[in-house]
Amino acid sequence: MKTLIPILAWIILSTLASIFFGNELLNEELKPNFLPNETSHGHYQIELKCDACHTPNMGIKENACIDCHQQDLKDSQDSHPANKFNDPRNFEMVQKLDGRKCVTCHSEHVPHSTGKMGVTLPENYCLECHSEIGEERESHKGLDFQTCATAGCHNYHDNRALYEDFLVDHYGEDDHLHAASELALHKKIDKKKALIEHDSPELPNPQILHDWSSTAHAAAGVNCRACHENEEDKTWNNKVPWQTCQKCHKDESKSFQEGRHGMRLSVGLPAMKVADARLEMKASAAHREVNCISCHNDHRFSLRTAAMDACLKCHNDSHSLNYKKSPHYTYWRIDSEMGEFNKGVSCATCHMPRIKKHGKVIVDHNQNNNLRPNEKMIRSACMKCHGLEFSINALADEELIQHNFNRSPSKEIPSLKWAKERE
């Protein structure tokens, strides 16, 4: 009996401890207690999904980074792909900077050494391999390491708007291009499919009925049940899950899940809540969730609302708040009055641009494709209306960005001039 008591006590205590720690580990709401440190701006939304990046014993998954970022890197024509470093002839380069692994430059859970773009290396990393550039190019003589990537000249990965021939091709362009216009979305709608009668089991609210009947959904033959009917048992759903939208809007849904608004959904976490954002948001919107209908208000699905009004319902930083004082907004207002998408610039024009992909115009809902470094938006957004030099100068002017481009840029980046001189 004397020996049985300690054994029983040990079993009971061990079981209780297993239940307590297991619960902490498996319950996503309690996982923050296990986070070793704050995660970066790019990953904090999915930090509770440990297995998105980690192996069961908390190592780093071999493909953790490229599982999400491989296509971005390919699309950006990555200037420093891993295979450049994989070649044994470059072993000395690898000893200086191991470009074979993303985590060489982008570590996680190290907030004190995480800089812009999630870079966790000292800023002089370019010099590891390019220190002799000052001797090779007269124009680069005496430039210090801080000028490489911070002045609209070079990026480590994406140089599509910064490479030398591109600079030369666009040298001397006007600041404001007269032929500026937004890309048109090609909506192929079969007029025979247009609907007049709804198929809701009950008479809908007159406003909902009016909104639906005046949209592309009614025109394209998408009736109430197409979205509200449960696929399995054919019952009526008042609340339409966001996955329903992706049945028809595949490209937009895919890029939405890759971007800041939908990345939590892509790893199986609940939708992002405005209150959880690290950017400045309006307190009145704190309770809102981010899914398709947060911006594309249900039944009306106004592109104009989704492109600007929806953003300003939540975003509360100075760049957003100054938008309505900008010339971009003036043109947007003119377009709104005319019912057009022409020279007007909304939030989405720059941050969710219409792009041509595989011969089709789509709205890119993944902000990562053109947000940081901000030169990534030169081709997809700025150059629809502005010359290249004006665009580079504007994006290098941090104060101008905060004031939402309310004047001409005060910075002058010499890269176009230098490229032209070397022609």
Place this chain on the structure above:
Amino acid sequence: MKFITTTCLTLAFGASFLTSCNKPAEPAAAPAAAEESVKPEKMADALFAVMKGTRTAYTKHVIKNLGKEKKIIKPHEKWEDKENGVMLPAQMFRYARDLAMEQNPGFTYSLQSEWPINKQNAPKTPMEKEGLKYIGANPGKNFYGTEDLGGKKFYTAVYPDVAVSDACIDCHNDHKDSPRTDFAMGEVMGGVVIRIPMN
């Protein structure tokens, strides 16, 4: 409900851990039979034959025929930004290499020159330098050797890269970053370096 689910899961994990403790170790796999191996020189020669054939076909039948003669496509260094643009043969060679390397084929290869447009493509290791000099001075001959790089041993083969089309020499002679402007047809412009790990 969530608490109950996670509790059950935890207990199940605990039980499976305890029951697995006394399992006997898996028997070791039988040693694989010794396989016949291909000599690295043979393998490198075969790889080069495929590379050369593919690039020559692209140069003659796509670039020259559809580009220079029929003007249907526009071969250009920055082909992605040109209407009807297609990559140049040397770029095709490198793009294909990048795709091949994604499959971790166990060897590496590169296109190099003593007069490269991009300095990254100049010979770097002592064997690359020696090999490129050799194939330039001995037309029609290949160069073979072994070298140590980063603590690993490699079999290295260097093959001459000869100008087979005026598309090659025109581009290299006219490019602002080319160190040479007098390449002629049939001349060795550089070399293909194939590297096979020896362990």
